[in-house]
Amino acid sequence: MIRVLLADDQALVRAGFGLILAGEPDVEVVGEAADGEEAVALALGLQPDVVLMDIRMPLQDGIAATRAVTSQLSQTRVIMLTTFDLDDYVIDAFRAGASGFLLKTAPPPQLIAAVRTIHDGDALLAPTSTRRLLEQVVRLTPAPPSLAQLTAREHAVLLMLAGGLTNAEIAERLVVEPSTVKSHVAGVLSKLHLRDRVQAVVFAYEHGLVRPGVDNSPS
Secondary structure: OEEEEEEOOOHHHHHHHHHHHHOOOOEEEEEEEOOHHHHHHHHHHHOOOEEEEEOOOOOOOHHHHHHHHHHHOOOOEEEEEEOOOOOOOHHHHHHOOOOEEEEOOOOHHHHHHHHHHHHOOOOEOOOOOHHHHHHHHOOOOOOOHHHHHOOHHHHHHHHHHHOOOOHHHHHHHHOOOHHHHHHHHHHHHHHHOOOOHHHHHHHHHHOOOOOOOOOOOOO
8 A cells, every 4th residue: 555645735736636546546645734844744753655745835845845754764755746847946856855746737647657656666757847857957066986886887777767768678778687777776876875766867967977968878
């Protein structure tokens, strides 16, 4: 059972998402929060698997709330809810530990799929938006020493992650088993001290490992 916490200052939004998720046999809404402070308190108490977190809330915004939750609950994943797919705050949300973002206008099947995707440990990035978002708002910074710890294969996997490839697509390109790719991804995250695939993508853009508008994946 996937345990979900809803955090949004609009009661109608929480009610709508709650009704959609309540119809799924493998999902349970365990709580609702109307502001960021309440979201953090409920998350720490309930320890849900997934938090649907509005990016703009009173008392404490979704980014600060996400940072508080992810820093204390390593197994809880956060999906940021946004109104626009190029929200200026999305990158900050990723840095705070969010595992993905979803438009509030997303249709019910996409919402349900998002919860399951995040729960399964994959990253969630709104289709067609991610690269435009990163290209517009990310700020280049020097690469940390930890980057040198990656093997050549792990470095290649990082570039393919940044290119938006799934584990299955990476496995096909490298001619290896998906389980091998999963191991490489885990190595990348561990060595670079990253929480998940989303942070790996942001890392690649921030440190100039990929160039906008170019297929940066190794051939």
